[in-house]
Amino acid sequence: QVRLVESGGGSVQAGGSLTLSCQVSGFTVREHCMAWFRQAPGKEREAVATIYPTYTGQLSRYYATTAVGRFTISQDSGESALSLQMNNLRPEDTAIYYCAATLARHCVGGYLPQASNINYWGQGTQVTVSS
Numbered sequence: 079q080v081r082l083v084e085s086g087g088g089s090v091q092a093g094g095s096l097t098l099s100c101q102v103s104g105f106t107v108r109e110h111c112m113a114w115f116r117q118a119p120g121k122e123r124e125a126v127a128t129i130y131p132t133y134t135g136q137l138s139r140y141y142a143t144t145a146v147g148r149f150t151i152s153q154d155s156g157e158s159a160l161s162l163q164m165n166n167l168r169p170e171d172t173a174i175y176y177c178a179a180t181l182a183r184h185c186v187g188g189y190l191p192q193a194s195n196i197n198y199w200g201q202g203t204q205v206t207v208s209s
Contacts, residue, residue: 080104082177087203100160100177107157111185114162116173125190127151140188167207174202
């Protein structure tokens with residue numbers, strides 16, 4: 079059974095930090111692109127960071143412009159956990175954050191996958207940043 083379970087959301091003031099975690103089971107992580115999405119009220123769900131296997135077998139990362147320099151996506155060596163370290167948070171980062179998995183081909187070359195291409199979703203965790 080596929081499961082993606084997020085944790086680590088919460089409320090912080092602008093400039094603060096949070097680390098989100100996602101426990102993964104039920105599928106072969108190394109064959110997929112793992113991603114963090116977010117959805118703010120009234121907005122579409124958008125990818126903010128991905129980590130995916132390249133053709134050499136190494137992992138590569140790609141970030142949405144808004145996340146560059148502030149967010150870091152990581153995957154543990156056991157391939158059962160994904161994390162998103164978020165620093166210098168802004169009020170506009172307020173959203174529900176989702177752990178997600180899709181086929182690696184949707185991310186290879188540095189692309190942010192569309193929500194419609196996602197195979198597996200977590201239940202989401204709320205992040206609220208106050209000014």
